[in-house]
């Protein structure tokens with residue numbers, strides 16, 4: 001440590017909110033260069049390399065082959081798939097001296113599809129899975145929490161190429177299993193959630209979320225069945241339709257000054273002489289939607305009045321279309337839209353597409369806008385008085401909502417996405433016409449999967465899940481060193497003994513961080529706790545009596561062992 005390029009800090013960095021960020025900076029693992037751009041110092045780089053090693057071993061274990069593509073990429077392939085445009089502001093774009101457009105790769109589907117197209121031309125070559133561990137670039141809107149959400153970050157991305165759907169399913173399965181092994185070895189607590197596919201387009205997709213309150217992803221789960229899903233992927237459990245017979249006719253009532261659900265509920269309760277619930281009202285929200293390359297179109301969305309629209313769910317439901325709220329100009333251009341009193345009738349009469357929450361099944365009766373200021377219609381029955389164009393998952397999901405599998409209630413929690421497995425299908429092989437000679441002499445088009453692991457993010461995630469108030473606490477698999485040997489005794493004999501022990505451990509294949517600095521034991525112990533090597537060995541006062549101390553950074557337990565057996569004891573502890 002007297003030579004190690006390391007300065008630990010006493011104070012938390014001013015810009016840090018989450019524990020992993022504070023600790024990784026304070027313990028000298030990473031340093032900030034710009035928002036979302038970090039340097040790795042020796043200790044951090046060692047942990048990063050450990051995570052990479054685990055990922056690499058498990059990828060090689062499923063027969064994936066490592067290659068490395070550039071991060072600096074030409075525009076053309078991304079133009080072909082339209083992602084040059086679709087990525088929007090998240091893409092780092094740049095120009096060379098001749099004015100040619102380039103980008104820094106945010107993910108490499110295009111390049112892998114082209115790479116396979118360049119080398120392989122026969123069915124005999126398949127299946128094949130390729131991967132890389134490499135820097136990715138995304139101009140994130142909110143780089144956050146140090147290396148947790150960077151603008152430059154390390155990802156392992158792999159891509160499978162199969163000729164059949166069954167082949168793709170089995171490549172997907174192999175990755176999913178490999179990811180389970182990776183995260184188990186890294187000691188990360190996680191859940192697997194079914195996900196929506198985002199900008200990539202395709203079908204089956206799951207995300208691995210590390211459990212953490214510091215996470216930005218909200219997911220829900222059912223404790224009874226183990227069901228877990230991204231909020232975007234939750235399908236509302238729709239009630240059974242209700243027969244129309246005996247349902248009273250719809251009636252329009254004057255409901256002055258009731259543009260909000262609260263005001264409407266109060267007035268409706270007076271009118272009906274009973275407590276009306278927000279869930280009995282149907283609120284209609286207007287947005288405009290634009291399909292890629294299309295025109296803006298109005299869309300009406302009807303959801304129970306006691307719920308808010310969840311923007312992420314709405315966007316996921318409408319993807320790849322863009323959504324925007326209506327502006328005053330849009331209301332002015334469509335006078336049939338009476339703000340605060342919009343009902344299904346005006347929408348349907350004026351040809352506005354109208355989608356409703358799945359709870360709005362046939363036979364449900366609603367209090368909703370009557371398309372005139374200060375008026376609502378009561379007892380408007382779905383399927384009898386209005387027929388929507390379909391359903392949409394746009395309403396918020398709440399704790400206590402029934403799980404889609406009917407097994408119990410949903411509870412929400414927060415997580416950090418650490419991995420993503422995704423059956424892409426032929427989106428990219430279609431875009432680049434990747435065809436190979438099939439068994440029967442006809443061309444076949446491979447189908448792809450893409451699979452990502454946030455390698456640099458995992459360093460922060462492990463720190464986030466494993467730290468305590470004193471510092472970091474690495475699982476042995478990723479620790480920067482196997483043993484942190486602290487010299488806490490000024491005698492030459494003790495120093496020599498410690499150096500000898502370090503040399504013996506080194507010979508036995510254990511990496512040792514030897515604290516040989518001229519500092520007080522207190523400073524050294526504090527640093528050892530902050531740095532978080534799992535086993536701390538102290539050559540201290542006990543040395544003259546023939547003892548060294550073994551401290552377990554995880555359990556906090558310490559014990560004395562005889563110098564004579566110290567090497568064996570330490571090796572046993574390190575090797576578990």
Ligand code: ATP
Nearest residue numbers: 140148149150153155417418419420452453454457
């Ligand atoms: P997020 O929802 O967190 O933005 P994403 O869905 O954009 O992630 P993918 O495109 O699936 O991420 O990338 C694969 C993996 O790369 C993610 O599972 C995550 O672990 C990691 N990753 C993505 N963006 C970042 C980032 N800005 N910083 C660090 N790691 C990231």
Ligand code: MG
Nearest residue numbers: 198207417420
């Ligand atoms: Mg993802």
